[in-house]
Amino acid sequence: MRLQSVSVLFLCGLLLPLTGITASNDPHSHARADLVRIQHLHLDLTLDFSRQQLHGHADLRLQRLQDQVRELVLDTRDLDIRRVQAANGDDANWQTVSFRLAAADAILGSALHIDLPATADRLRIDYATSPQASGLQWLTPAQTAGKRKPFMFSQSQAIHARSWVPLQDTPQVRFTFTANLHTPAGIKAVMGAENDAADQDGHYQFDMPQPIPSYLLAIAAGELQFQAMSERTGVYAEPALLPAAAAEFDDTENMMQAVEQRFGAYRWGRYDLLILPPSFPFGGMENPRLSFITPTVIAGDKSLTSLIAHELAHSWSGNLVTNAVWADLWLNEGFTTYLERRIVADVYSQRRADMEAVLGWRDLQQEMATLDAADTRLVPDLQGRDPDAVFSSVAYEKGSLMLRWLEHAVGRDAFDTWLRGYFQRNAFVPMTSERFLQDIAQHLLAQHGEVSRAQIRQWIEQPGVPEFAALPQSDAFALIDDARGQWLSESMATTQLPVTDWTTQEWVYFLNRLPRDLGTERMAELDRAFRLTASGNNEIVHSWLLLAIANDYVSARARLRDYLVSIGRRKLIIPLYEALLETASGRALARSIYRMARPGYHPLAQTTVENLLAAAQPN
Ligand code: BES
Ligand code: ZN
Numbered sequence: 001m002r003l004q005s006v007s008v009l010f011l012c013g014l015l016l017p018l019t020g021i022t023a024s025n026d027p028h029s030h031a032r033a034d035l036v037r038i039q040h041l042h043l044d045l046t047l048d049f050s051r052q053q054l055h056g057h058a059d060l061r062l063q064r065l066q067d068q069v070r071e072l073v074l075d076t077r078d079l080d081i082r083r084v085q086a087a088n089g090d091d092a093n094w095q096t097v098s099f100r101l102a103a104a105d106a107i108l109g110s111a112l113h114i115d116l117p118a119t120a121d122r123l124r125i126d127y128a129t130s131p132q133a134s135g136l137q138w139l140t141p142a143q144t145a146g147k148r149k150p151f152m153f154s155q156s157q158a159i160h161a162r163s164w165v166p167l168q169d170t171p172q173v174r175f176t177f178t179a180n181l182h183t184p185a186g187i188k189a190v191m192g193a194e195n196d197a198a199d200q201d202g203h204y205q206f207d208m209p210q211p212i213p214s215y216l217l218a219i220a221a222g223e224l225q226f227q228a229m230s231e232r233t234g235v236y237a238e239p240a241l242l243p244a245a246a247a248e249f250d251d252t253e254n255m256m257q258a259v260e261q262r263f264g265a266y267r268w269g270r271y272d273l274l275i276l277p278p279s280f281p282f283g284g285m286e287n288p289r290l291s292f293i294t295p296t297v298i299a300g301d302k303s304l305t306s307l308i309a310h311e312l313a314h315s316w317s318g319n320l321v322t323n324a325v326w327a328d329l330w331l332n333e334g335f336t337t338y339l340e341r342r343i344v345a346d347v348y349s350q351r352r353a354d355m356e357a358v359l360g361w362r363d364l365q366q367e368m369a370t371l372d373a374a375d376t377r378l379v380p381d382l383q384g385r386d387p388d389a390v391f392s393s394v395a396y397e398k399g400s401l402m403l404r405w406l407e408h409a410v411g412r413d414a415f416d417t418w419l420r421g422y423f424q425r426n427a428f429v430p431m432t433s434e435r436f437l438q439d440i441a442q443h444l445l446a447q448h449g450e451v452s453r454a455q456i457r458q459w460i461e462q463p464g465v466p467e468f469a470a471l472p473q474s475d476a477f478a479l480i481d482d483a484r485g486q487w488l489s490e491s492m493a494t495t496q497l498p499v500t501d502w503t504t505q506e507w508v509y510f511l512n513r514l515p516r517d518l519g520t521e522r523m524a525e526l527d528r529a530f531r532l533t534a535s536g537n538n539e540i541v542h543s544w545l546l547l548a549i550a551n552d553y554v555s556a557r558a559r560l561r562d563y564l565v566s567i568g569r570r571k572l573i574i575p576l577y578e579a580l581l582e583t584a585s586g587r588a589l590a591r592s593i594y595r596m597a598r599p600g601y602h603p604l605a606q607t608t609v610e611n612l613l614a615a616a617q618p619n
Contacts, residue, residue, distance in 0.1 A: 026325050027383050028159050030073050030102075030111035031168035038168050039063045043179040047189065047221050049150040052138040055128035056182075058165055062121050072116050072123070075162035075169035076101065077109030078130035086120035094124055107386045109162050125166050135160030137279060137602045144222060144277055145238045145295075149186055151222030153276055153292065155285060155604065158326050158387040161214040171322050172430045174211035180204070183221050190236055190274060192218035192287030197226040197234065210268060210288065211428060213322055218287035220274055229253060237275035241295060245275045248298045248305065251347055255309050258346040259316065259339065263420045267427065268315055273308065279568035281602040283307045286314030286336075294569050296538040303504035304539060306344050306356055313339035316423050324430035326387040330378045331431050334399010341400070355505040357404075357472035362512070364397035364465075373463040378402070379433050388604065401469050402459040406440075408470040410448040418444040433460050480510050488515070494529045504537055511543035516550035523553040533559045542572050549579040549586060557589075565597045568605045577609055581616040588619065 026033075038060050045056035062072065081101055085094035095117065102111040114123065129136065139151040154164060162169040181189040181204045188200055193208035227246040228234040230253035237245045252271065260266055272290045275298075284307050285292040291311035297304035317335030337360065345353035368376045371392060378398055380390055407415040421443055426435075437460070441453055458466050480502075486492035502510070511532075527533055532544040533556045545563060548556035564573055577594070580586035594609055601609065 026170040026172055028108065028326055028387060029168060029170035030075050030108060031170050031173065032073055033168055033170060033173045035064075035066050035069045036072050036116070037063045037065065037173050038175045041165070041167065041175050041177040041217075043165065043177065043181070045179070046182040047152060047184070047187070049138065049152065049184060049187075052131035052152075053128050054133075054136070054164055057124050057126045058167070060123045060125070060167070062116075062123065064121070070116050070118070072114045074112040074114065074166045075109060075159075076112045076166045077104070077135075077160075077163040078133055079110075079112075079163070079166055080128045080130070081112060081166065082126040082128070083124075084114050084126075085124045086117050087122045087124070088117075088119045089121065095120075097123075107384075108159070112166055127166060129164050132603065133160075133163040134603050135163040139222075139277055139279065139600075143279065143600055145240045146223050149223040151220075151238075151277055153220035153222075153274075153280065154218050155281065155292070155602070156217050157215040157285060158329075159215070161217045164219070165214075165217060167214050167217075169214045171213040171215060171326075172324050174213050174322075174428060176211050177206075177208045177217070179206040179219075181206070181219070181221070186223060187221050188224040188236075189219065189221040190224060190290060191220075192216060192290045194269065195236075195272070195290065197228075197236075208288070212288055212319070213430075216286070216288050216319060218285070218290065218292065220276065220292065222277075224274075226272075232256075232270050234270075234272045235275060236272060236290070237295075238277075241275050241298070244298050244300070245273070245295070248300070248302055249273055249293075249308055251302065251305060252308055252312065254347050255312050255343050258343050259313060262342070262346075262416055263316055263339070264423050266315060267320060271312065271315065278566055279600050279602050279605070281568055281570050281605045283569060283571060284311040286311045286318055288315070288319050296567055296569050296572060299504065299537050299539075301504075303537070306340055306352075309343035309347070310336055310340040313343060320423055320428060321426040321431050322429070324432045325382075327379050327382040328431070328433050329387070330395040330399035331433065331436060333395040334378070334397075335403065337396045337400035338403040351474070351476055352503070352505065354472060354474040355476055355503075355509065357400075358474045358477055359505060359508065359512075360393070360397045360400070361472050364393050364401075367393050368464065376463040378460045388607075398459075398465060401465060401471070402456075404472070405459075405466075405468070405470045406444075406451060406456075409450045410444060414444065414448060476506060477509050480506050481513070484510055484513060494525045497529075499530060504539055507537075507540045508543045511540070511547055514547055516547070518547065518551050520551055520553050523548065523551050524555065527553075527555065538563075538567065538572060542576070545576055546579055549576065552583075552585075561593050561596070564593050565600065568597075568601045570605050570608055573605065574608055574612070577612050581612060584617075584619050587616055590616075 040061040042059040045054045084097050084099045086097045087094050097115050099114045104110045135154050135156050137153055141147050141150055144151045159169055179191060183189050183202050189204040191206045193206040223238055224236045225239050225242055226234055226236050227242050229246055229250050233252040235245045256266055268289050270289055273293050274290050275293050275295050278295050280294045283294050297307050313336045317339055318332035323329055323331040341353045341357055376394055382390060422439055445451060483497055487497055535541050545560050567573060577590050580590035
């Protein structure tokens with residue numbers, strides 16, 4: 001990888017001055033998007049659940065930026081490329097062309113080199129995916145809620161689309177797409193595109209008229225039904241989950257109106273949610289028109305719906321204005337975290353938004369303490385590194401803190417006007433930190449001397465959080481600190497804790513700041529009074545189990561096992577494994593639980609846990 005990029009750099013250095021071409025600068029793609037670009041993708045794929053494989057063809061319509069180009073380089077990972085054909089215009093005379101699949105790079109996968117005939121502007125690639133495709137998970141019926149039908153779904157961000165479609169897997173290339181998918185009886189396929197909600201006949205057609213980057217390409221299939229929530233929002237889920245999901249998320253339309261009113265029109269037509277099985281490794285994924293959502297946020301009281309606010313907000317920050325390279329992830333996630341909290345304040349309350357901002361800030365502080373200083377910069381150096389391995393809350397929470405600081409410095413009205421314009425000016429365009437700086441200098445700072453470019457540069461380029469940041473505060477949490485303090489000093493009895501009105505956020509804050517050496521006696525007191533081990537709220541249970549591990553509270557052990565075996569969402573499970581790995585008995589337990597849990601985990605989650613286990617002491 002290192003060697004390769006050195007030689008590429010060397011070649012570019014040699015060629016560029018001669019040709020005047022700017023090479024594409026995405027270190028996570030083999031594509032030369034400066035020479036040729038995919039304009040439109042058409043997929044015709046069969047979903048083979050018994051082989052855990054997609055097979056069929058991908059048609060690419062190409063736009064040449066250079067007449068002399070005779071080669072197209074695509075990204076692939078573990079794909080079986082069977083044949084490549086070329087054609088020109090509407091001509092259906094497919095002509096077989098030669099191709100070469102280069103040796104796989106551990107991070108980037110294999111470059112597919114295709115010989116491009118002089119006039120060809122269309123390619124057809126016959127291929128099949130591997131059961132190990134890093135961007136797909138195939139689930140058996142037993143791993144679903146209904147237990148009757150298998151399920152499959154994609155997770156393409158950051159660089160996994162290449163494991164299920166041969167393409168230019170870089171956010172710098174956008175394409176429209178259409179697709180035909182074929183499934184076994186009783187299995188409905190959906191995509192991040194226009195879906196026909198009622199269709200159940202085994203042959204599904206999709207159309208995505210807005211151009212998207214490859215990481216937003218999404219597919220899922222299973223025993224799915226649809227329920228509308230408003231005219232333009234709805235939920236796809238397994239039948240058993242559908243009513244609860246539709247009730248939990250019925251604020252989605254209100255959230256859309258809240259963003260539209262402040263930051264401009266929703267540009268994607270419908271906005272639906274797809275509820276995935278609990279092995280989905282993320283909380284959510286902002287696939288356009290159809291966000292993919294973990295079922296672990298269906299709490300029954302809408303207390304975890306900021307996830308929906310987050311994925312919805314990506315319809316502006318990320319899906320419209322898109323990070324050009326993965327090092328600039330904060331342009332997607334920092335903006336989105338900022339917007340998420342604005343939506344929560346508008347639709348629920350400022351009080352809830354403040355609590356969530358404080359929890360986010362605490363997560364950031366804790367995580368920064370474990371990171372190399374260089375990786376606490378908003379824009380980390382990803383050269384030669386896997387974006388999955390560098391993923392942290394820095395892009396999210398530090399990015400959001402910077403925007404919050406800007407808002408406070410220039411005033412909300414000026415800030416909102418700038419942000420609305422930023423989305424409009426840069427819609428469907430790749431964004432870099434440098435271009436962000438230009439945009440804000442020209443459209444906000446020029447009129448507002450309160451902030452300097454140097455301060456913004458400090459946010460972007462320096463480690464940690466600047467001392468002039470506007471840190472979030474929560475009055476509600478001050479009361480929790482009070483109650484906790486009194487309970488710990490035993491000036492307040494367990495039964496006197498004022499928990500009646502505590503929201504999920506207050507419980508999480510209460511638990512997260514309890515001492516890790518509380519002792520099993522006091523753990524048992526809390527458990528008896530508030531039934532925490534038995535709580536159905538996955539965030540509260542997560543905080544409780546972390547405390548249980550540290551305190552070796554064995555009564556929660558069965559719950560811990562169930563939790564880790566039934567949930568595959570990384571944010572919920574990884575901290576638990578990390579806590580277990582701190583002691584010898586915990587390590588043994590972690591290994592035995594993981595043996596049971598592994599078959600149900602997504603490839604991404606498997607890799608993360610296995611890296612942790614491998615780095616831990618043997619015992
Ligand atoms: N786009 C992200 C998920 C992602 C980021 C996948 C980077 C791969 C690489 C999604 O919008 C997200 O941020 N999900 C969070 C939601 C949370 C912050 C509300 C998650 O899954 O935890
Ligand atoms: Zn996000």
